[in-house]
Amino acid sequence: MTRLTHLDEHGKAHMVDVADKPSTTRTACAQAQVTMSEQAFQLLNEGTHKKGDVLAVARIAGIQAAKQTSNLIPLCHPLMLTKVQVDFELCPPNQVKIATLAKLNGQTGVEMEALTAASVAALTIYDMCKAVDKGMVIDGVRLLSKSGGKSGDYQAGSGGVND
Amino acid sequence: MTRLTHLDEHGKAHMVDVADKPSTTRTACAQAQVTMSEQAFQLLNEGTHKKGDVLAVARIAGIQAAKQTSNLIPLCHPLMLTKVQVDFELCPPNQVKIATLAKLNGQTGVEMEALTAASVAALTIYDMCKAVDKGMVIDGVRLLSKSGGKSGDYQAGSGGVND
Amino acid sequence: MTRLTHLDEHGKAHMVDVADKPSTTRTACAQAQVTMSEQAFQLLNEGTHKKGDVLAVARIAGIQAAKQTSNLIPLCHPLMLTKVQVDFELCPPNQVKIATLAKLNGQTGVEMEALTAASVAALTIYDMCKAVDKGMVIDGVRLLSKSGGKSGDYQAGSGGVND
Amino acid sequence: MTRLTHLDEHGKAHMVDVADKPSTTRTACAQAQVTMSEQAFQLLNEGTHKKGDVLAVARIAGIQAAKQTSNLIPLCHPLMLTKVQVDFELCPPNQVKIATLAKLNGQTGVEMEALTAASVAALTIYDMCKAVDKGMVIDGVRLLSKSGGKSGDYQAGSGGVND
């Protein structure tokens, strides 16, 4: 029967062995979105056109966080990402969409790295705009796709509860 | 006019000066929720009753992450949290709700610490259950309330876009 | 003559070159034990049966510490562990035994990772029980076995000073 | 009845609230010892007289680890140590004794900082000498004394199981 792989047969947490998995090129894409007041969005949007700093800071925060994933998520393996990318889309009147990509030549997937980058980029936007709007909400933190693992590629669908 | 406080008058990021703010007791409460397939929820739920390890790991991850907030969010001040708490509520058929509390005697608010704890606890649940369900979604990462700062207490409302 | 490999011929510390060592599967097992008052043991033991949180926290702390080894031990190489495991045995009336395993496909041994996991798991038990007993002692932090390196396998013996 | 303070009434881990504890000067002293083969001790001892590097490295590792305690021990509070000291005593024919001191003006004790410094200094000695002796053992990691907290001063005794 299906089991949560991070728990052994006695329900104890451990870092699962990936030593015998083949080393392949793996990618994962994730997303998140921040919904804010129109006033906060407007300030962010003007900033983007003239100065760009909020998103520049959030981009760096997301990239740095991806590299910290194994320190943040207890049972993640340390790994050597070969690429991290964080993109933003400004969706008027009040939403910022975040899309991330993580890539690795290795033995384990990089879903958590892509998701962590998206989450921390979103938190950074919250931090930088919270003087104007404390009611912002981060939603839709999810995996969009992954490729390269033995369990086959994954593409977020369009029919289920979470799709 | 209202400005994003993390950007100076030229739009450049800096860590704002809090040296002259009074040191007061500050608290912040945040939340997040993870929606998953019923199968994943059932495995998590059984684990909770018998062993508890998924939530125990996620709780520790959230507490540890709160202490790492100033390393993750570039313009956050380092600070000495006096308390961090992470709680979970299992909401059948398919949702885990996360509630966090951060507390400090200090010169700056702890919203980001509470939000970071909630986000990383949610990411850890994702990590530990992703073998069963890759389509899980993290939603509703938001500030519930804060107290203790000069800008007055905050309570998430119930009428606006994000409330 | 035998030399300490972390010191060069002038006695200065450096991180030794492992670039030309073959990449092989390496494992190391270590142990530690915490001796406490019978009262502390009893509280821990009850916790284990009903809730498990002290050992669950110590297990996560040990796993996370293994991944931090190269930041803690100055001349250790950074490496990508493929597996970490931390187990506990409750030995009435007053002792907890800790056994750890670290595994890697790589060019350098993982003894320090296994030993660090055991030490930090033991320190975490101390932290969580110290309100009841400040006199706890951590003993027997040692390497049990290692395999996979060019210097041959190692098994802790049963006749020497330290065996 | 006595309870483990890191677990709440439901057995869940949390970081206990110290916001209302008075800020006082707190100190803690801890120790550890490393027992090794006479050959390893001799090499270390010669190094100490001529060059000192093994112990210099272990001293820095212990000091740095004390500052990392709240990242290593999940429920420890972050705090601002005002002093850390790590001393060594070479005890022929085969033992190195480690004594540490941690100090703080603050709301929580520094036992774990002193114990972590001692443990990591010991692990570093192991790392630097393991090419010569893999059978080294770290023993006697314990709190010697603490002062400054509301629960009164503590001095390791001389009559109990662990004294």
Next chain:
Amino acid sequence: MTRLTHLDEHGKAHMVDVADKPSTTRTACAQAQVTMSEQAFQLLNEGTHKKGDVLAVARIAGIQAAKQTSNLIPLCHPLMLTKVQVDFELCPPNQVKIATLAKLNGQTGVEMEALTAASVAALTIYDMCKAVDKGMVIDGVRLLSKSGGKSGDYQAGSGGVND
């Protein structure tokens, strides 16, 4: 006679005790400069006008590094910076000047935090421009001024070897 305060009377490193120093507002300003080829400068300069990303990334890196100072410089005390600022001046035809400010209410100076911010901002500029010019040089990393400590204020002079 004058002594290096980080070494005790036996020449051993320790983290000096600041527990009895008064808590005052302390600031430190530091600088560094990066000299590069005119081609690299031109690309950076265009970037600054149009996009700003190299300097935005270097600014964040400097701010983040200031917060990491006590982990990087072994005998530095952990402390809670209340402000960090990193500024750049583009000096045609081939130099970028970096000026940093660190501020704290506390018991110890923040020179190292200001210097670390300047150094890491400079290294980040190197990293981002090295595809175009590997011969860049970082010079003039120095303390410009400090205030708030018991040893009096300091202002870099204009007549000595280093002024």
Next chain:
Amino acid sequence: MTRLTHLDEHGKAHMVDVADKPSTTRTACAQAQVTMSEQAFQLLNEGTHKKGDVLAVARIAGIQAAKQTSNLIPLCHPLMLTKVQVDFELCPPNQVKIATLAKLNGQTGVEMEALTAASVAALTIYDMCKAVDKGMVIDGVRLLSKSGGKSGDYQAGSGGVND
């Protein structure tokens, strides 16, 4: 035309993809120098002969910093250094020269690791001597040579602006 590789075509920062670069043995050598007052140099010099601790501490700080490079420099890839070496040359009457070497079997160069080691070793010397001389200056932080990458070997020249 030449472009800064860390910026994409829209000027946004990202961590460049190295997944398809061949894994080769790469080395980089860097340097830095600290110029100080003759009094500070004399104290350091005596320390070096008798006790060595300032340079021993700076050496460890440099080695540890090399391993932290990808956390400090936002767009650096995490990597597994196989060797780090930090050497010092005392140049009377008032200068300490620092030479570093970093080595890796991997897909990306190690210039930043060698440069970071040199910078942090220099900052540590500043920290340990600043009680005697606040006017010290760190200069000449530069890459001396690199080998192993596809862009060919590099050797700092002797004719240009920075050579």
